[in-house]
Amino acid sequence: MRTRVHLLKSEEVDQSAYHEILQQLQSFSGPLEFVSTIDEPVFEDDESTSFETHLKDIRDTSLPLPEEMIQEHALYSMKKQILSKSAEYIETPQKLTRLKWEDIFNSCEKFRAKNDISDLEFVVLLTDKGNELNWFAAPDPKGKRNGFVQTSGLGFYLPGSSRASIVYLITTHIMRHLMFSNIKEMTDGVHYRSVGCMNDFCGNKTDLILKLRTADLCSDCVKRLEEKQVDPLLATQAFEIMEAMRGEILFRDRYSLLKKPSRMTITGPNFTIRFPDLANVELKLDKIEKTIYLFFLGQPEGVRLNSLDEHREELIELYLKVSPTSDRETATRRINERTDNSKTQKISENISKVRKKINDLLGTEMAEHYIIAGANGELKKIGVERNLISFVK
Ligand SMILES: [Zn+2]
Structure with a gap:
């Protein structure tokens, strides 16, 4: 019952x-x-x-x-x-x-x-x-x-x-x-x-x-x-x-x-992001945030925001994977808006919103490992050791 x-x-x-x-x-x-x-x-x-x-x-x-x-x-x-x-x-x-x-x-x-x-x-x-x-x-x-x-x-x-x-x-x-x-x-x-x-x-x-x-x-x-x-x-x-x-x-x-952060799993067709050591809590991101986040996870060396235009194709493909129901035109527009070197405001907003979500979820101390960090104009990267991350189909 x-x-x-x-x-x-x-x-x-x-x-x-x-x-x-x-x-x-x-x-x-x-x-x-x-x-x-x-x-x-x-x-x-x-x-x-x-x-x-x-x-x-x-x-x-x-x-x-x-x-x-x-x-x-x-x-x-x-x-x-x-x-x-x-x-x-x-x-x-x-x-x-x-x-x-x-x-x-x-x-x-x-x-x-x-x-x-x-x-x-x-x-x-x-x-x-x-x-x-x-x-x-x-x-x-x-x-x-x-x-x-x-x-x-x-x-x-x-x-x-x-x-x-x-x-x-x-x-x-x-x-x-x-x-x-x-x-x-x-x-x-x-x-x-x-x-x-x-x-x-x-x-x-x-x-x-x-x-x-x-x-x-x-x-x-x-x-x-x-x-x-x-x-x-x-x-x-x-x-x-x-x-x-x-x-x-x-x-x-x-x-x-020990300063050892939680493992992170990314599962299923929706790329659900969870932290198994923290009661498997989910990091909820919208499509564009998730696309950006997964992109930076795949770039352990970091990328400058003003070189994101070099990664446009990769970002568009990633967006379409994260959001299979979106059409290519929408994906291209949304990615272009965020990889325009003359204005990085939109992408910066997305990054800080993701940061806030991670901070709220994990607490600022542990969140440091997972946020997309880096000073203005410098390399942006996610610091977490990649062996803590697993992708599961
Ligand atoms: Zn008892």
């Missing part, structure tokens, strides 16, 4: 970051179907509270779970003290607007009502804003399949790994819902002392980082997964996602030491 997960984002969440998260989730096949939404709940300032964070290193731990949120029918016996006391994270930025949990889950409910979404489907809100209890991710205490993941702040703990961490948290969130029938079970079932399991509560930041790097499923949780008869296909999909995110986080960790 397919299970839909509606990913809601609040308005301040960056569009392209949202789409990257979504695409990453969608790139794994299985019963979980991740759906984008156009609804964007707006949280006005009067709906939220703003806190100054006085302690630089510790999240405010004095916040009790609001009594009125805990409904009897949800069988709630949250260990309030334990939960809030353990919730220590380094706060950034120092002043963060914190939403009320009630407002967050109300917006999920509004979305459900408006779009007629069944109780079996998930609604997960991504928000850059903090929340009153300082959790990075939490389920609806009323027992519905609602939840939120805070999309800001994670990158601060795990440089460059924000997207992977968020995707990981969304996935574990869904798994927890399926493994525990209600919040009581969940609060009893999560591990307050880290055991290297997906269900470690992770009260402090070291635990969270440890979990993202190492977490598997402990034997208790494997048993529970069996008892709850979670669809094995769904569990497989979820673990594939988590495993890939973990792989990416570890790879990035090692990168800071």
Whole structure:
């Protein structure tokens, strides 16, 4: 059975970051179907509270779970003290607007009502804003399949790994819902002392980082997964996602030491460009950008922009390969516009757009290996070692 997960984002969440998260989730096949939404709940300032964070290193731990949120029918016996006391994270930025949990889950409910979404489907809100209890991710205490993941702040703990961490948290969130029938079970079932399991509560930041790097499923949780008869296909999909995110986080960790960038694959008739060591994330380029990029990949020694006219034929052929539905006339025109020595503006624009996309995808440090670089008037080239690149038909 397919299970839909509606990913809601609040308005301040960056569009392209949202789409990257979504695409990453969608790139794994299985019963979980991740759906984008156009609804964007707006949280006005009067709906939220703003806190100054006085302690630089510790999240405010004095916040009790609001009594009125805990409904009897949800069988709630949250260990309030334990939960809030353990919730220590380094706060950034120092002043963060914190939403009320009630407002967050109300917006999920509004979305459900408006779009007629069944109780079996998930609604997960991504928000850059903090929340009153300082959790990075939490389920609806009323027992519905609602939840939120805070999309800001994670990158601060795990440089460059924000997207992977968020995707990981969304996935574990869904798994927890399926493994525990209600919040009581969940609060009893999560591990307050880290055991290297997906269900470690992770009260402090070291635990969270440890979990993202190492977490598997402990034997208790494997048993529970069996008892709850979670669809094995769904569990497989979820673990594939988590495993890939973990792989990416570890790879990035090692990168800071080894400076070894990811491999790159270029596959299929569309010349899809992916980075297998970074959860196989795709670099999306339009036709002309891809043509230019593949051209420079094939020129490890580099080419000056004002000698591109010598490569016109090659570029036109490449364009027609990248875009087989285009006619030769269009290809010739588009390439000529970019290989005119008297004005290099268009080609420069394309190159800087590609650079931005690579920076956004990989983070500026690792991106350096893959961008088309070179000073004005000098040779332009992509520096990456070509043995890291493979073409697959
Ligand atoms: Zn466990």
